[in-house]
Amino acid sequence: MAGAELIGQEELKEVMDVMETGVLMRYGFDKERKGVFKVRRFEEEFAKYCGVKYALGVTSGSAALKVALTAMDVGPGDEVLVPAFTFLATYEAVLEVGAIPVMCDIDDTLNFDPDEIEKKKTRYTKAVIPVHMCGSAAKIDKIMRIARKNKLLVLEDNAQGCGASFKGKKLGGFGDMGIFSFDYYKTVTTGEGGMVITNNKKLYLRSEWYSDHGHDHNPKVGRALEGRTILGFNYRMNELQGAVGLAQLRKLDYIVAEQKKNKQTIKEALAQVPGVGFRTLPDPDGDSATFLAFHLPEEKQALKFQKLLSAYGLDTTCYKSNKWHYVPNWEHFLAFSTANSKKYPFADKANKGKVKYSRKSIPFAEDILGRTLVMGISVKMSSEKLAAIANAIANAAKKM
Ligand SMILES: *Cc1c(COP(=O)(O)O)cnc(C)c1O
Numbered sequence: 493m494a495g496a497e498l499i500g501q502e503e504l505k506e507v508m509d510v511m512e513t514g515v516l517m518r519y520g521f522d523k524e525r526k527g528v529f530k531v532r533r534f535e536e537e538f539a540k541y542c543g544v545k546y547a548l549g550v551t552s553g554s555a556a557l558k559v560a561l562t563a564m565d566v567g568p569g570d571e572v573l574v575p576a577f578t579f580l581a582t583y584e585a586v587l588e589v590g591a592i593p594v595m596c597d598i599d600d601t602l603n604f605d606p607d608e609i610e611k612k613k614t615r616y617t618k619a620v621i622p623v624h625m626c627g628s629a630a631k632i633d634k635i636m637r638i639a640r641k642n643k644l645l646v647l648e649d650n651a652q653g654c655g656a657s658f659k660g661k662k663l664g665g666f667g668d669m670g671i672f673s674f675d676y677y678k679t680v681t682t683g684e685g686g687m688v689i690t691n692n693k694k695l696y697l698r699s700e701w702y703s704d705h706g707h708d709h710n711p712k713v714g715r716a717l718e719g720r721t722i723l724g725f726n727y728r729m730n731e732l733q734g735a736v737g738l739a740q741l742r743k744l745d746y747i748v749a750e751q752k753k754n755k756q757t758i759k760e761a762l763a764q765v766p767g768v769g770f771r772t773l774p775d776p777d778g779d780s781a782t783f784l785a786f787h788l789p790e791e792k793q794a795l796k797f798q799k800l801l802s803a804y805g806l807d808t809t810c811y812k813s814n815k816w817h818y819v820p821n822w823e824h825f826l827a828f829s830t831a832n833s834k835k836y837p838f839a840d841k842a843n844k845g846k847v848k849y850s851r852k853s854i855p856f857a858e859d860i861l862g863r864t865l866v867m868g869i870s871v872k873m874s875s876e877k878l879a880a881i882a883n884a885i886a887n888a889a890k891k892m
Pocket of ligand 1: 552553554555578579581582623651652675685
């Protein structure tokens with residue numbers, strides 16, 4: 493639960509700054525706000541942390557995906573390559589902009605397999621969304637190389653990898669755009685919230701306009717007189733979220749460091765179990781360590797080990813049977829049960845492709861996710877707790 497475990501005085505102080513002025517909105521009210529701009533500062537500090545030029549706070553990670561895809565002009569008639577293992581929101585965002593998500597296989601990182609780009613692209617493909625699942629990186633250098641060669645845009649869904657990096661550079665900053673989620677489960681939380689990052693000024697401005705009804709945020713005139721070039725919608729982050737985000741961001745390096753220590757202890761206990769292997773981390777130093785993923789040689793063994801661990805009080809997730817993170821389990825998605833009665837965009841004329849969502853097209857995911865177990869890592873894990881986990885692992889292993 494990471495950031496949620498650490499909510500305290502620092503968040504309270506930032507929130508109180510806002511409450512004392514009473515200005516809960518990020519824009520306008522220049523006189524009343526007495527120099528307090530929490531969202532703006534959160535964006536500035538977040539961009540600096542990620543090593544990028546621009547960051548835009550929005551209402552959620554899902555909104556961030558939609559804003560970024562819109563800024564990149566992904567829309568009706570376009571296809572977007574998305575890994576089969578991700579949270580539903582990644583697919584929903586593609587549909588929200590009227591494009592079609594194309595399901596791709598994963599590799600031993602459990603993330604988007606770079607070789608899928610040339611296998612699954614069609615003449616309609618416009619973008620790729622690698623997702624850094626469970627806190628660690630996809631092979632982002634190779635993904636960028638192949639995507640560039642094929643002239644495809646890259647949007648990194650880094651909702652789960654806040655604070656993680658690859659070879660010294662923070663994830664989210666490799667693609668044309670990157671997004672983050674600050675929902676209550678994520679590494680940094682603002683209750684609900686999200687961030688869009690980019691080094692491209694045009695993409696940043698289009699995101700900013702779209703997220704606030706087209707407002708160009710001209711500092712020389714009042715809000716009512718601002719100009720606009722495109723229509724938009726409202727995905728504005730509010731000042732309370734910005735305040736909490738600022739305090740949380742300052743704890744991020746501590747969160748990652750503590751999680752890494754805890755993860756290492758548990759990993760050492762698991763490494764004693766015959767047959768156990770670990771997820772490939774393209775850069776172990778850059779892991780944000782929010783989760784530990786390990787696998788057994790066979791699915792049957794993994795499920796048996798999961799049951800035994802559970803009997804000893806240790807819960808793990810097998811994502812092949814998870815309802816929200818694996819495309820083949822999304823019966824409503826597979827039935828094109830869109831909220832609109834027209835099955836848009838699947839049934840739209842603009843959709844010229846013949847996209848299928850068959851388990852056969854993702855053989856590696858079908859194999860590896862069935863025999864992989866995933867454990868959440870907390871920031872606060874006492875030595876007693878860690879010892880109890882090591883005990884549960886040893887006891888379960890004896891019965892295998
Ligand atoms: C959480 C998550 C999202 C959506 O973020 P919200 O802030 O919950 O809308 C998108 N993608 C992935 C991979 C996620 O885990």
